[in-house]
Structures are given as structure tokens and as C-alpha cells.
Amino acid sequence: MAGEPAKRQKREAYRQSLTTEEQNIALPKKKFYRQRAHANPFSDHALTYPRGPADMDWASLYPAHAVEKTGEGAGDDESHDRDRDDGEKEKGKTITKPVEIADIGCGFGGLLFALAPKLPETLIVGMEIRTSVTEYVQEKVRALRAQNAAPNTAYQNVACIRANTMKFLPNFFAKAQLAKIFLCFPDPHFKQRKHKARIVSYTLNSEYAFVLRPGGVVYTITDVEDLHVWMRGHFEKHPSFERVSEEDEAADECVEVMRMETEEGKKVERNGGRKFVACFRRVEDPRWP
């Protein structure tokens, strides 16, 4: 592509300016972070991910909620000590409460930044597979935190990480850790032979059920009716989920945020497109047969 070098130069120059100017509290400019809208979830990206939830460094993502590890009793979940057999020293910081909301495929983070002030006591993480887009959200988090410096704690409860959740969701979250999962305007993968790459499938729903606590909710929204039917079908088929009733859906403020505040939601609104919402509640596991 002819425009490629100029684009890269501009981006590099822009990023340089970010690091050189101290106390930079300006919001990042989206135009320097645009990236192709699709990523192949099956390929081995150069990803970093924790071995397991116990190894995840959440403290550096939520510094305002981090405390020094104090030996025993510091880790509050029971999987605390696992994988640490070789006398690996517990070190650094830990967070005071677990992340409870995940926005999978958070894109430029519209939902994150809208939810953060509404749920100030809850830790929210955005997960995005595209590098530049993740960087944008991370820059925006940094800038917003700087603008709202201490003692103000706005946006201290939101963070973004690069991840391929289709492969590595259980590396980040322990069983029943999450209360809400958002799947907003996922890649529709129109072609039939690409359907396996969709973020919702019967088999992946088992993983969502694993990290969600009973009563937790998966929120889905899309402007593609076909995908809506697909997601509905795969969740309704899965015995660990039940559809949230329309009344409950209407009463949930998160649904309104998801409809109006996500980047794609706004775009669809501008273009006069339709939005299809469906939410699914994680039910208790049945008794063993």
C-alpha cells in the first residue's frame, strides 16, 4: 500500500509526542490507532497471557485498588497458591477485589468509559485482540485518570488488556469470578465457513458459564439480525443460560448504556440501523446425574 509509510511515520511521531510531553493528560486521538476491524482468533498471535488467574497481575492495571501483598491472607481466592510449587516467591501487589465485569471485544472502549462512572465500586476490564485499539483504550484510561487525579478516583476502576478471549478466557478469570460479560457488536463473520470464528457458540458458551457466577449475565448487542439470531440460538440451546425477560432487560441500566454509549452503537444510530439486544442469565449448575 502506498500510504503505508507516511501513516506509520505519523503514528510514530504522534507516539513520540506522547512520551516526551510530560503530564500529558490530553485524550488520545483515535485516528492514530485505527486498525483493520478483523483479527483471526485461531492464529498464534504474539500474545501475552497469564499461566492462570492466580498469576494475573491485576494490581498494575488498577493501581488505586492495589495493596502490598502481606504473605498469608493477602490473596482472597482459594486458587491463590496454585501453580506456585517451586517455591516461587509471592511478590509485589495484589488488588483488593476481583474484576467483575469483562467487556469482550471492547474496541475503542465506549462502553467501558460509560460504565465506569455508573459502577464506581466495580472493577471493569476491556479485552481487545487488536494491538493499536488496545493501546488507544489504555492511553485514554491513563489520560482520564490523570485528568481526575487523586483524591478523585474516577476511572480507576477501568482498564484494558490485549487478549484473545476465545482461546484464553480461563487464563484470566477464575471460576464464577465475573458478574457481567459484554459482547457488543462482535465481528459478524458473515461467511458460513467463518462462523466458527464467531465469539458466541455452543462450546464457547461453556467457558462464559464457567467464569460467570450463577445469576451473572451475558449482554449481547448487534446490528446484524443474522448474528443476533445465531447468538440467541446458541445461548438458548445451552443449558447453563436462560434468556433475561424483556422487563428485566428494560430495567437494567447496563442495557441502555450498551445501546447508546458503545462506539458501534453510536455509529449504527447515526446510520439509522437497527440494534438487536439479548441478555442471558447464568443459571445454577444442575445436580450431578
Added chain:
Amino acid sequence: MKLPYQCIEVADRSIDSGNEWLLFGASGSKLIVQSSTGVQSVWPAEEDEVRHINRDDEPEEPPGKRVKLSPAANPELNVSCVTLSSDKQYLVAVTAEDKCIRVFQINSEYQLHELSQRCMARRPCSIILTPDDSTILCADKFGDVYSLPLLPSPDDEEIETPQNEQTEPVVEKPYAPAASLLTVHSGRNRKTLEEQLKQASKGPSKPKEPLKFKHELLLGHVSMLTDILYATVDDRSYVLTADRDEHIRISRGLPQAHIIEGFCLGHEDFVSRLCLSQSGLLVSGGGDASLLVWDWFNNQLIERLPIRDSALSYFESNPQLTSILPEDRKNFKVAVRGIWDLASGETTKYEILVACEGIPALFQFTLGDRSKPGAVISLNGNALDVAFLGSSENTRKMIVVSVDNVHKPGSTTAVRDSPHRLQCFSRQGNGEWEENSGVAQSLDWFSRQAPDGNDNAYAESNSIASDTKDLAAVRAILYGLENLRKRPGAED
């Protein structure tokens, strides 16, 4: 040159005169059977492979023309996994190239009688049977696990696509793309949409034929599956699955396999093999330097067994192998090909045997005891598979090892030609393994003579170097594990 046995299995049977065993081996496209009483059989049998036919409708054809019958006679189809039912009446084999699950009945003459062929949509990587022998669980390359009845009932054949099938029903209506100009936001996508509409005007493309037999999707990873186990603890059953992306997943058994109970996370490279020890612990191995031992029930890592170190010191202590080692010892890697529980019969000492890809030895470890390095069984060729003879008395004291007779020991590329495809060992009172020439003698036909499915291809050219293309094919059958390793610098 005979092709080595990529898999071997043993069935122990009680008969009036005591115990006997049947040894099964998969060599290329052939399945070989030999019993302890000396009975031999080969599938596909010669008379099965070709038959004389007289077709009345084509009188011009010379009578008695030899026609190939089943696709299994095709030497292009190689058996990739073999498993036996617990009642030892059935053998299930997978042929890799046509992704086909084949069920055989073992008849009283120790011949394999093929009952069914079921070709899956994706290549099966590992298959097991549930303990009641009713159901095959098939773990595939695309990460899904399907259940199939071992013996399809006639009613099942009628069932088209079960509900769980992910393919959309074929509808006879004009194609309309799911996207519209409203949902497409970029120029490139808009072009794609135009393409789709153009394509649609040419008429619908031929849909993929749905599988015409009963099969149910149980669970799935977004990664290639490498091994699957079925475990029962306190009347509760579990499915354990391992994948290329370092995961070991614990799901509930049938019929609740959609519920994930936990993960055993700790591997840093692919997981290729799972083994349940009699102790109740799970041993997993793959591309890592260690085998991991798990209290899988609680997702707890118990210990690491240094398989790479064991293999490295074996190479270093063996002058012929030392030269193969990489200059920088750090580049020496192992890929675990097999883990077997030794079931010593003692309740205080749990031992396993481990084979690694392209290494001419078996390594023994004792769980929970790292005080001294375990025994090493040195082999004449790279270890391919292990089976236990006469293990009916709950002790595993006699092993048959399938060794690679076409590659040099320690190498997966350098060729040689050795006639022996099996080695037999028995365990002495002091715990040492010694080669058992008596059993080896009785398995001489199996080891040296039995056909290998590539008879035709190699009939004329007995020299191995003559056919590099075939050698590449042989290598692909025997050594695929290193391909599971992720390459650094993968695209972003």
C-alpha cells in the same frame, strides 16, 4: 523396508486355559493382529482388498477383473489412532486422511470385521470409549469433542443433522447476504458485499453434505485438541481434554459435558498427552521441559517431573547420540509422545513410563519421589508406542514397545533399515527391565514379517533412499508433535 507400527494395543482375555493376549498394531494403512497362541491376521485381508467380480451389465469387461473394494485398502489412508473397548470385543481405529472412525468387531478367529465407517467433518486427533463401551468420544483438530454410539442402531442412521450441529439448515430460497449497506461500514467490506451479491446471482453454492449418522457435539476448545480421557471418581464421571494452547480442561461426563468444572493451567507449551495414574493423580506432558502432576480434581499442581533433563542426560551418556545434540544444550527440546501408568500393584509407589518424540528410550518416573532419577529403558529405535502384555493381574510387568525401524535412533530425518519393529521387556524382581527374548521370539512374525500396507509401494524399490516422497509421508505419520510448537514471531 517395512513401515513401523505407529500404534499398538493389547487385549487380555481370560479363557479356559488361563489368560491369553492379543496384540494389535497399526502399520501404515494395515491393522495387524497376533495372539499369544500364535494366531495371525491382517486387515484389510488380501481377499478383502481385491475380489473377482463378474458384472453382467458390462460383458466387455474381462471376467475376473480385480477391483479394489473399500477405501481402506488404499495405502494412502493411514491409521492414526487405535483404541479397544473394555470388553475387548471391539477395536476402534481412525484413518487420518479421510477423517474416518472405523469400528471393528474382533471375531473368534481373531480377525477384524469392519462394522462401520463414519467420516467426521474434522480430523479426529484422539478417540476414547466411555467405560460402558456404549459411546465413542472423538476429539478433533478444530477443538470439538463429539459423541457417537459405538454401534449405531438402525434408527440412528435415519437421523439427519442433530440439533447441536452448527451448520445451518439448507433452505431453498434465494440467497440474501446477512449484511446490508447499513451494517457495512468500510469501503472494503462494501466491495465484499457487492461480490457476495454478484456471487448470489450465479446461484447457490453447493452446501456441504451434513454427516448422515448420529453424532452430538459435547464440548469444544478454540484450539486443536491433542488428547482426551474419561475418568470416574465417586460415581461422578469427567471428561478431560488437552489442547495445543496449554490448557487441560475438566468437564463433567455425559450427559452434562457442557459444564466445565475446572482447568489445570501451568503448561507453557502445548500439551500432547494425558495419563491418569492409579494414584488418582493426572500426569500431563507436551512441549515443556517437565511433566506436570496434578490433583486434577482440585486443579492443583502437585509436582514437576524433569523429562527434558532425563532425556538430555540419556543423550549425553550415549556416545552415538551425543553428536545429535544441538551445540547449545538450551535448544534441546522434548515433545512427549506417550505416558503410561505402570500400575505396579503397590499402593505406595506409583510409577509411569514416558516416551518422547524421536528418542530411543523410555523414561521411568516415580510420582512424589524425585530423590533419584528413574530407570531408563534403552531402545534400538525411537519409541513409538507401548503396550502391556498380561496385565490382567493388575501388574504391568511385561511391555511391548513399537520402535521406529526406518529412522536412525535419535533422529526423525536420518533413515536406516532395520527389520525389527518391536522390542519386548519384562520387569525383574529388583525392578529392572530386561529384554525378553522369549516373547520377542513369539512376536517375530509381528515384528518382522507382517505386512505394512505399503507393500506395493515398496515391493520394487527395496532401497529406502529411492523414494524421498514416501519417506516424507512416513515421517508425517510418525512425527507430528514438534509441529504443535508455536513459532516465535507469529504475525500480529
